[in-house]
Amino acid sequence: MERVPICPAKLEKLLVCTDGSADSQGALAGALALAQSCDSKIYILQILEFNPELEAAAPEIIAQREAKVYDYLKHCKAEAEKLEIPMEVRVRRGEAAYATIVEEAEKIKPDIIIMGRRGRSRLYRLMMGNVTARVIGYSPFNVLVVPKGVALEFRRILVASDGSPHSYAACDEALYITRRVGAELIGLSVARDESEMETAKSIVGRLKKEADYAGVALETLVLQGSPYEAIVQAARDKGADLIVMGALGMTGLTSLVMGSVTERVIAQAPCAVMVVKRVM
16 A cells, blocks of 8 residues: 555545556555545446457356456455445446446546556557547546556646646646645646747746745746657656646647647656646
8 A cells, every 4th residue: 555645635536447457556556545635435447348249259258357357346345445445336338448437437426537557568658548548538527547556646746738728727736736735846838849939938937927826836847849758758857746737738639539748648657647627
C-alpha cells in the first residue's frame, strides 16, 4: 500500500476501471490511496468484452477467463475492506469496452475516473491504449491515469497550457489542488518554434497572474520544441508527481477523439496524468 496523499479535492465517488492485468494495478493502488485520504467510495468496474464467435467455439475458455476476473475482483474487495474503504464491484458485458465504461460512468456520476496505463513498450511509445483514449474523449468526467508502480502524490504539480479553453480549465484545477494540498506548482507553455515564443510567454504570464490572485506560488517555464516531448521532459526534470492537462488543445486537431499531445503525454509520462474535462 502506497503512502496516503493529502486529499486534493472533494472526491466522494471514484470509478476505477480495471481489466485485471498488471497494467491496471496503478489505478487500483491510486484509488485506494485517494479513498483513504478523501473518505471516498470506490466503484470498481470490470468489462467483459463480448465475443460471440469465441463464446460459441470455446465456452470453456470464456468460463476460465471469467473465473479469473471474479477472483481478482474478490481480491480488490478484500484490499478495500482491510482499509475500511467502501467498494462496490460492477461487472458488465459489452462489445466495446470504452462505450460500456462511459455508460456506467453516466450512471455512477463519479467525481473522477481512474485508469491504468499500459507499459511503455514499442507499441505504446507514442500512443496509449485505445480504451483509455476513448473514455477520455467521450466521457464528461475528469480522468486520472496512473501508471503501474507510480506512487500517487501531489507534492509537485506540472500544468501545461496552450491558451485554449480546455487548458485553462486544467490550470484552474491545478491551482485549486495546489492551494488545497500546499503543493509546488509549475506552469508550462511550449512554443513549437521561435515565432510562437511570445505567445507562450503571454500564456504563462496570464497563468502567473491567476496564481498570484489565488495566493499560489508559481514557477513559470517556457520551452521550445515538440509539445508532448517538452512536457514529458519537463516532468522528469522537475520531478513532477502529477501532470495536469486539458483534453483538447495544443494542435487544434484530434486523434482518437482526444488531443494528440495529451494522448502522447499520457503514453510516456513518468508520473500520473490528470485530464481535465471540468473543474472539480
